[in-house]
Amino acid sequence: xxxxxxxxxxxxxxxxxxxxxxxxxxxxxxxxxxxxxxxxxxxxxxxxxxxxxxxxxxxxxxxxxxxxxxxxxxxxxxxxxxxxxxxxxxxxxxxxxxxxxxxxxxxxxxxxxxxxxxxxxxxxxxxxxxxxxxxxxxxxxxxxxxxxxxxxxxxxxxxxxxxxxxxxxxxxxxxxxxxxxxxxxxxxxxxxxxxxxxxxxxxxxxxxxxxxxxxxxxxxxxxxxxxxxxxxxxxxxxxxxxxxxxxxxxxxxxxxxxxxxxxxxxxxxxxxxxxxxxxxxxxxxxxxxxxxxxxxxxxxxxxxxxxxxxxxxxxxxxxxxxxxxxxxxxxxxxxxxxxxxxxxxxxxxxxxxxxxxxxxxxxxxxxxxxxxxxxxxxxxxxxxxxxxxxxxxxxxxxxxxxxxxxxxxx
Numbered sequence: 001x002x003x004x005x006x007x008x009x010x011x012x013x014x015x016x017x018x019x020x021x022x023x024x025x026x027x028x029x030x031x032x033x034x035x036x037x038x039x040x041x042x043x044x045x046x047x048x049x050x051x052x053x054x055x056x057x058x059x060x061x062x063x064x065x066x067x068x069x070x071x072x073x074x075x076x077x078x079x080x081x082x083x084x085x086x087x088x089x090x091x092x093x094x095x096x097x098x099x100x101x102x103x104x105x106x107x108x109x110x111x112x113x114x115x116x117x118x119x120x121x122x123x124x125x126x127x128x129x130x131x132x133x134x135x136x137x138x139x140x141x142x143x144x145x146x147x148x149x150x151x152x153x154x155x156x157x158x159x160x161x162x163x164x165x166x167x168x169x170x171x172x173x174x175x176x177x178x179x180x181x182x183x184x185x186x187x188x189x190x191x192x193x194x195x196x197x198x199x200x201x202x203x204x205x206x207x208x209x210x211x212x213x214x215x216x217x218x219x220x221x222x223x224x225x226x227x228x229x230x231x232x233x234x235x236x237x238x239x240x241x242x243x244x245x246x247x248x249x250x251x252x253x254x255x256x257x258x259x260x261x262x263x264x265x266x267x268x269x270x271x272x273x274x275x276x277x278x279x280x281x282x283x284x285x286x287x288x289x290x291x292x293x294x295x296x297x298x299x300x301x302x303x304x305x306x307x308x309x310x311x312x313x314x315x316x317x318x319x320x321x322x323x324x325x326x327x328x329x330x331x332x333x334x335x336x337x338x339x340x341x342x343x344x345x346x347x348x349x350x351x352x353x354x355x356x357x358x359x360x361x362x363x364x365x366x367x368x369x370x371x372x373x374x375x376x377x378x379x380x381x382x383x384x385x386x387x388x389x390x391x392x393x394x395x396x397x398x399x400x401x402x403x404x405x406x407x408x409x410x
Contacts, residue, residue: 004329006235008242008334015362016339027260027280027336037121037320038229038258039143042160042177042289043185046219050213054319059216063188068164071197073189074176076210081173081187084208085153086197091116100129101303102291102313107138107155122309125263127249127316139169142291143254145318156255157187162230163223168192172254178214186210186218199319211267226256228323232330236260236321239334241263244341245348245355259285261317262337265346267377270314273340277317282336287316301327345376354377394395 004217056074061074073083091097093115099107101120111118121137122130128149129139139151144159154172161174170193176186191197230251237248237260247263264273293310297303319333341347348355349389356379362372 006239011243012335012338013358013361014119014365015370016119016342017290018141027282027339028326028332030281031184032332033322034332035322035326035404036257037283037322038159038225039320040260041225041323042175044176044178044214044218046179048187048214048217048221050217052213053214054213056209056212056215059212059219062216064218066163066222067161067190070168071191071194073191073200073204074195074210074212074215075187075189075204076184076208078155078173078175078187079110079183079209081157081177081189082107082155083114084200084203085171085173085189085196086110086114086116088196088203091136096134098134099294100138100140101297101306102139102142102288102293103138103140103290104155104157105294106157107140108296111138114259118294118296120294120301120303121196122303122305123195123312125312136306141252141255142287143259143318144252144257145259145261145316146249148254151262154254156252159187160218160222160226160256161190161256162252162254162256163226169253171196174255176210176215176218177219180211180214181212184210186215188215212269225323229256229258229321232321232323232325233257233260235330236333239330240319240337240352243334245337245350246337246341247348247350257321259320260281260333261287261316262320264315264317265341265349265377266315267349268344268346273344273346274317276340276343277336280336280339281286284336285318285320288313290381315386344371345374347373347375349377352377 045368052375053091060072060074064070091114094117096117097111098119098121099111107146108118119132121132127146138153138155139148140155144156144241148154154169157173157175159175160177168190172190172383174188174190178184178186180186180377189200193219231389233251238258240248240262246265249261251257264270274286293306297306303309319337338347348358356377359373359375362370366372
């Protein structure tokens with residue numbers, strides 16, 4: 001974790017060597033060994049210390065306290081938790097249930113096995129789910145990467161909850177990520193609807209229960225894990241916003257994000273941008289690689305605008321973050337995106353005024369015809385107006401910026 005604030009806005013100025021040209025080097029070597037991202041830390045360690053003779057009621061009470069007094073039900077796995085909820089809510093055979101166009105296989109199968117029908121929903125450029133006329137709709141946020149909008153049933157089975165979150169949907173599903181040898185990885189249903197909570201609890205049978213001692217141990221490690229992860233997520237997001245100037249998603253307030261989502265600007269070809277980032281050996285994942293559109297969403301009864309939805313999905317990449325990341329590892333996640341944005345002319349896409357000033361600095365530094373930064377997006381009247389430093393939130397002392405440019409960016 002960081003002890004001093006980092007000036008991301010002027011950390012890397014002065015242009016970069018093109019990839020594979022003029023001795024350009026990747027951000028990190030292919031064999032670089034970093035601390036594990038949160039995705040690899042979610043599962044409770046197999047050697048974790050367990051309390052003896054823990055009851056399920058005690059484990060649930062501890063989880064409830066950790067989550068601000070919410071009603072909770074522990075279940076053996078996420079699939080069974082969904083099935084119990086469908087039964088408790090009284091979903092009828094043949095009834096439509098709304099799900100995202102890229103719903104996970106597990107979520108889709110839990111609806112189908114209840115003999116209900118899938119109503120696939122499109123999402124916009126910011127991954128907001130389209131409205132649904134169905135009685136029940138699942139919102140599914142991949143790895144806690146963005147804040148859901150008006151979700152009633154929220155599926156976050158691929159991550160853990162954020163401790164103490166006051167805002168909750170009627171029902172939120174989380175994974176417990178337990179190493180149980182009987183293949184009961186555990187799931188956590190968190191309710192703000194007391195009647196639905198009571199019905200699910202009544203329907204749960206002994207065979208539906210997870211390992212109580214492991215569930216309690218996972219709860220006990222959550223606070224420290226979440227505190228470290230949240231701090232590193234915030235720093236990576238700040239770095240991407242201030243050094244790359246690209247759109248990122250605000251942190252999810254309900255589920256612990258395992259990465260920071262960054263949007264590829266419309267001026268960039270998706271495949272080209274992603275290829276440049278990967279060539280830096282940046283630890284990045286393309287969102288469609290993690291959760292592509294469900295195959296059934298492409299059919300006649302699928303999502304009405306599945307092509308547009310696929311395009312929206314393809315504009316997002318994820319920069320993995322771990323709770324133990326060092327500043328060097330945080331820089332590696334940020335710099336690869338910065339370099340790709342610089343090469344491809346979209347750096348500081350969210351701040352055209354600073355982009356114009358930076359482009360002017362490159363012209364003064366390297367002269368006409370240089371191969372450094374040239375913005376490919378509309379700068380409006382920024383250059384014609386002469387660029388006022390007073391209105392530039394990222395501006396720093398011009399001489400300092402010039403010194404950094406002369407020194408190079410590596």
